[in-house]
Amino acid sequence: MNASDSETEQRILDAAHAVFLRRGSSGARMQEIADEAGVNKALLHYYFRSKEGLSVAVFHRAAASLFPRIVGILGSELDVEDKVRELVQGYTEFLAGHPYLPGFVISELHYHPERIRQVLAPMGGAPLSQLGAQLETLARAGKLRPIRPEEFMVNLVSLILFPFAARPMIEAVLGLEGERFDAFLEERRRTVADFFLNALRP
Amino acid sequence: MNASDSETEQRILDAAHAVFLRRGSSGARMQEIADEAGVNKALLHYYFRSKEGLSVAVFHRAAASLFPRIVGILGSELDVEDKVRELVQGYTEFLAGHPYLPGFVISELHYHPERIRQVLAPMGGAPLSQLGAQLETLARAGKLRPIRPEEFMVNLVSLILFPFAARPMIEAVLGLEGERFDAFLEERRRTVADFFLNALRP
DNA sequence: TATTGTCTTAACCGCATAGTTAAACCAGTT
């Protein structure tokens, strides 16, 4: 294994990432990936055994960039309000740089739901216990509406992720072309946290 | 055109619907659709010119069952609170009967964003003006937090749709298998409207 | 310089799959 080895493997993975994201794992063609990586088609099979292997590798990389952020922040020691602001802010910014990730991941999971397992395994058991305790304490103190941590998490993630995943449909319904939709997303970076926190008031 | 004519066409469309929903438009095979419809493969080409034609027909039917409901209710004469409760209630119930629709539509739009046009065309211009007026009136009267109708709509639809579209991922993160996830969705039918309306309080 | 192991390629294979064709079927009509 020399230096150029893993570099080539990386180039292939990047190319595969790009192609899979725009075509989906059934729509992607090994030849197109090879072209995009600037290598021969057989090399793809040399590094990754099959199309399936490449597909799984790409999916893992994509999913691994999406999930740990959420669980990490929600399971941290931060204040509840800070968790919300941090997640909305940081995650929306990250997604702005990778706008096709949510659509791709949702799509892949729709057709290969079993793939989620290996991605989630390294994150360990219940990441919600910490958050649950915080929410209960605040609720008892009358500072917060009682809400289960599952509901908290799903609602917050829905508000953040859905507009990216459903972009074409929202774009069309609201009549917001390209840049104007980006502006809309940018605006949400400011409004969503307030909206969400407001919903938690007792 | 006799009676069995359009009946066959319908059977094909139903079969295609089922196959496309579980495989996606690239993953679906004409043979599998023919088998599921109990007809010869050539018949698919007789009624719908190509795979693309069939794919478009299925997508239109699927999307047309999703969108008008939303726009219909939000653009109606109902009270704002009733709109929220009606949409959460009715839509969640509908989705419980068609749980794969959102994932399929999001997936298809991700890879063929242009297809949205023809689906949305029949719904006409701005369906949000009515809602916008209501929201502004209530906000002026101090009964509601000021919120733009676009944000209102996107937030509400996110909360309702996302859990269906992202089912496998939520199921795994929360550790809710099959029936318990259904129970979770069922519970949301009650909680989401309150959560959303609470967020709108001034 | 010969040897070895890794990396890369061109050429090839076989099958799955979208699409075509020509003939058969079947109702209704004359």
Place this chain on the structure above:
DNA sequence: AACTGGTTTAACTATGCGGTTAAGACAATA
């Protein structure tokens, strides 16, 4: 009974595509 038009099928074609193979390029080692 013969004709006509829409409907359905079996059999076929062409090719796109995932995967293989055998050989070359190239660097490190001896």
